[in-house]
Amino acid sequence: MKEIVVATTNKGKLKEISAMLEKLGIEVKSIKDVLGYNPDIEETGTTFTENAVIKAETVMNMIHMPTLADDSGLEVDALDKQPGIYSSRFMGEDTSYDIKNQWIIDAVKDKEDKTARFVCAMALAIPDEETKTFLGTFEGEINDCIDGENGFGYDPIFYLPEYGVTSAEIPIEKKNEISHRGKALEAMKKALKEEEAGK
Numbered sequence: 689m690k691e692i693v694v695a696t697t698n699k700g701k702l703k704e705i706s707a708m709l710e711k712l713g714i715e716v717k718s719i720k721d722v723l724g725y726n727p728d729i730e731e732t733g734t735t736f737t738e739n740a741v742i743k744a745e746t747v748m749n750m751i752h753m754p755t756l757a758d759d760s761g762l763e764v765d766a767l768d769k770q771p772g773i774y775s776s777r778f779m780g781e782d783t784s785y786d787i788k789n790q791w792i793i794d795a796v797k798d799k800e801d802k803t804a805r806f807v808c809a810m811a812l813a814i815p816d817e818e819t820k821t822f823l824g825t826f827e828g829e830i831n832d833c834i835d836g837e838n839g840f841g842y843d844p845i846f847y848l849p850e851y852g853v854t855s856a857e858i859p860i861e862k863k864n865e866i867s868h869r870g871k872a873l874e875a876m877k878k879a880l881k882e883e884e885a886g887k
């Protein structure tokens with residue numbers, strides 16, 4: 689595959705996915721590059737994987753090109769795995785991440801269990817092929833303050849005990865090596881390689 693359209697409106701995701709795919713020699717386009725606008729897609733699924741498939745197939749059916757979609761989010765164990773699939777809609781789509789992040793910090797402040805994880809489901813929809821899905825997870829804890837300028841979304845409160853910093857304090861290359869998104873893309877790479885070898 690030489691070219692792939694990434695069905696996302698999220699600039700942070702696009703930057704990370706582009707950095708990973710360009711390393712494989714794949715040219716990345718956003719839906720806006722191809723369609724000229726971002727279609728409004730309702731995420732009606734009940735799991736990350738269902739939503740990733742909805743996004744990938746909706747866009748692929750519009751443009752008839754290989755399309756990759758990412759549905760991801762933060763699961764906080766002490767909050768019954770919320771915000772989960774509602775991560776971008778949590779507290780309202782237009783609420784700033786400073787406010788969302790501080791709300792989560794306060795909500796787990798007195799909880800013993802601060803564990804959390806990012807989950808990423810990727811769906812690859814190719815014309816006339818069955819859609820393939822891949823899952824990656826990234827374990828961490830909720831930090832006690834907002835720290836770091838890198839990444840996006842909930843990265844500034846996602847503490848990595850092994851590194852002693854949040855995922856907003858590590859460079860993008862490092863995050864891509866260890867993150868939910870990096871792992872899902874690694875699984876996709878492996879599946880595509882195996883498929884190629886079997887042809």
Ligand code: ITT
Nearest residue numbers: 696697698758759760761762775776840841842843
């Ligand atoms: P698209 O649907 O257009 O791709 P979105 O941001 O609405 O964009 P999702 O519905 O998958 O995408 O929601 C993902 C949210 O989960 C994202 O907006 C962040 O709040 C959070 N998230 C996912 N991965 C993250 C990461 O690597 N770092 C920080 N926050 C992340």
